[in-house]
Amino acid sequence: MTTAIRYYSKFGHTKQMVEAVKDIIGAEPKTVVESLAEPVDMLLLGAGVMLGKVDGSVVRFINTLTPDKVKCVVCFGSCAIIKSPVPQMRKALEARGIKVSEHEFTCPGAMGPIKAGHPNATDIENFKAFVRSVTNN
Secondary structure, three states: OOEEEEEOOOOOHHHHHHHHHHHHHOOOOEEOOOOOOOOEEEEEEEEOOEOOEOOHHHHHHHOOOOOOOEEEEEEEEEEOOOOOOHHHHHHHHHHOOOOEOOOOEEEEOOEOOEOOOOOOHHHHHHHHHHHHHHHOO
16 A cells, blocks of 8 residues: 655644654655655645644645545644644545545644643654554554
């Protein structure tokens, strides 16, 4: 199974997450600025939330995807105020006819004093366990 990981990280939280799992995935994490060069079976797509929305670069990346390029997307991310960035990503992906896994992961991400210290070591370990479970690694 071929797996790729793309992410957007304004404050470094999502980057911290992907760096922790790159050995589990066996693929180098890349930002959403880099399109997929080849089709993949699974795409792990991560983002945070700023002012209640995922960044426009995530949406632009999603708009480059097609069902023949990506068999399934697993969404993840972090946020401080809203519950999760995943519903926004899911909606954009499904609008393009792309299958989105029911498995998703969200952890807190610090925004000043709100959720300070997150993602922390426990959040990262939980994310690693999640990635192992969805990739069977």
